[in-house]
Amino acid sequence: MSTPTHVVSSVKAKLDAMTSQGKGKSLIWRPTRGKEEQVRIVPYKHGPDPFNELYFHYDIGSVKTILCPHTAGVDESCPICDYTQYLYKQEKSDKNYALYKRLKSRLRVYVPVIVRGDEDAGIRFWGIGKNTYTAIGRLFIDAEYGDLSDPIKGRDVKVLATNPTPQYIYGQVDVRPAANGSAISQNVQIAKQWITDCPSVFEAFPKMTTAEIQNALDTFISQGDSEQPAAETPTSESVTDAALPEDQEGLAELYASITKQA
């Protein structure tokens, strides 16, 4: 007896879902080293601005990235932060201080972007360190450039990540605003869809339970690891003036509504 059609389609849908989950349409974007790329920061409907300041513990036991539960939006106790606080109160020693520094949470800022030439990939989050955050943030508050994420008259950002050098062992990230303002998309429907469908940054980072974090910490301590995790490097910025593009129907209102809502 052959399998009924509705069973085939139901099983197939489940398999497809599992496969796509496994491959993980990643919500994280990383610049390609040595190649200038252009991105557009997308208005973020889940917060007051597109800069999501998240705190992470890196390389704990066998876990590469742990979103610290103290990060905004996740409000639970953090076994690693509890442990760093304990270390901090201990008698001062180089060993305790090194361990404290190694384990404490670190800031990484995630910005929703559309990558030019790869628009079909949709919105992804670009993780930036303090220097790149400062460089882009300065442009936002500079009246000459203003809100780069404005869907009608904002600007793309050119990103060049350099290869590591002896001086900058993690490479550098250079960011510059595009010379001219532009619409986020020439297609208003696509622009609106990007804004309304923008995922929450927390979709990009699987939440770990307190027990899982404790377990990662226990593994780390039993390994006696004290290696330093990665850091971000300086950026430079240079700029020119821009012409304002024409209004696009409905886009300004949509943007105003999410800005108000946040």
Ligand SMILES: [Zn+2]
């Ligand atoms: Zn923590």
